[in-house]
Amino acid sequence: MRAVGYLAPQPITAETSLIDIELPVPEAKGHDLLVEVKAVSVNPVDTKVRSAAQPEPGQHRILGYDASGVVKAVGENVTLFKPGDEVFYAGVINRPGTNSEFHLVDERIVALKPKSLSFAEAAAIPLTSITAYEMLFHRLKVEDKVEGVNHALLVTGGAGGVGSMTIQLARQLTALTIITTTSRPETSQWVKDLGAHHVLDHSNALAPQFSALGIGAPAFVFSITRSDLHVGDLQAIVAPQGRFGIIDDIKGGFDVMPFKGKSVSIHWESMFTRAVFQTADMIAQHKLLSHVAELVDAGRIRTTLTETLGTINAANLKKAHALIESGRTKGKLVLEGF
Numbered sequence: 001m002r003a004v005g006y007l008a009p010q011p012i013t014a015e016t017s018l019i020d021i022e023l024p025v026p027e028a029k030g031h032d033l034l035v036e037v038k039a040v041s042v043n044p045v046d047t048k049v050r051s052a053a054q055p056e057p058g059q060h061r062i063l064g065y066d067a068s069g070v071v072k073a074v075g076e077n078v079t080l081f082k083p084g085d086e087v088f089y090a091g092v093i094n095r096p097g098t099n100s101e102f103h104l105v106d107e108r109i110v111a112l113k114p115k116s117l118s119f120a121e122a123a124a125i126p127l128t129s130i131t132a133y134e135m136l137f138h139r140l141k142v143e144d145k146v147e148g149v150n151h152a153l154l155v156t157g158g159a160g161g162v163g164s165m166t167i168q169l170a171r172q173l174t175a176l177t178i179i180t181t182t183s184r185p186e187t188s189q190w191v192k193d194l195g196a197h198h199v200l201d202h203s204n205a206l207a208p209q210f211s212a213l214g215i216g217a218p219a220f221v222f223s224i225t226r227s228d229l230h231v232g233d234l235q236a237i238v239a240p241q242g243r244f245g246i247i248d249d250i251k252g253g254f255d256v257m258p259f260k261g262k263s264v265s266i267h268w269e270s271m272f273t274r275a276v277f278q279t280a281d282m283i284a285q286h287k288l289l290s291h292v293a294e295l296v297d298a299g300r301i302r303t304t305l306t307e308t309l310g311t312i313n314a315a316n317l318k319k320a321h322a323l324i325e326s327g328r329t330k331g332k333l334v335l336e337g338f
Contacts, residue, residue, distance in 0.1 A: 005060030111289035171195030
């Protein structure tokens with residue numbers, strides 16, 4: 001089968017940073033599905049792994065986490081799916097990725113693809129919706145109000161993939177006032193269209209802008225990107241006894257001590273946790289993705305696909321990685337077919 005991988009971490013500009021390869025088709029066993037991949041999207045985690053993670057000696061590392069496709073075969077313990085089912089999912093970081101014609105994935109992190117979406121539109125959704133859903137409802141527990149403070153959510157970097165899904169899910173499933181940040185007119189309009197009530201400019205200090213809104217300190221803050229730059233402002237903005245969520249990697253670590261005075265709880269989210277550690281509630285991802293699919297088919301949330309970059313090959317994936325690394329993408333980038 002055709003696949004795209006790499007033998008050593010390199011800058012995306014290097015000729016061999018991603019290469020086209022041929023691999024045997026894997027066999028589905030246990031809880032695994034063998035999925036014929038129809039479309040994939042590219043996330044910041046793809047670029048981080050490619051630039052830093054060393055593959056096993058002599059082995060290509062296959063990237064890719066988001067995918068949509070058709071089930072071709074199932075393992076002996078599979079109960080949720082059958083061959084022919086159209087599915088979508090985000091894989092797991094400690095297994096071969098979705099940038100291949102056929103891919104093995106545990107059924108407990110897979111859901112039926114939204115019927116109203118194409119494979120390309122569906123591939124844009126899984127990783128970001130899982131991250132957003134888990135942060136909102138499983139980590140920050142936004143349905144459990146913080147007494148006496150503004151039932152509001154501040155999301156930094158709202159125009160990216162995770163931010164775009166967070167805004168939609170929060171608007172459709174909660175009564176939160178949603179404040180987000182962008183830095184360009186086109187991304188500001190994007191987040192407003194998705195449901196944000198207020199938009200701040202994260203190229204300038206956030207605390208004075210938030211204060212000028214006059215709406216009171218938010219119970220919840222979700223810091224998606226460049227937390228190292230914004231932590232001072234976010235600590236000043238969040239309400240006493242509020243909850244602070246974070247997902248990005250910060251070189252040199254993240255100092256949580258400034259939050260102590262307000263008794264603010266800190267919540268990390270990695271959407272790979274349940275699958276990597278095979279947690280007892282691993283099937284929660286199947287359930288939440290199924291819920292997301294229902295919301296999509298009901299017209300309540302939409303795909304965040306903004307650009308399709310052609311077929312799944314090394315050249316097009318290199319373009320996608322470069323765009324992600326520019327930090328100026330809106331929504332999600334998708335590749336479709338081989």
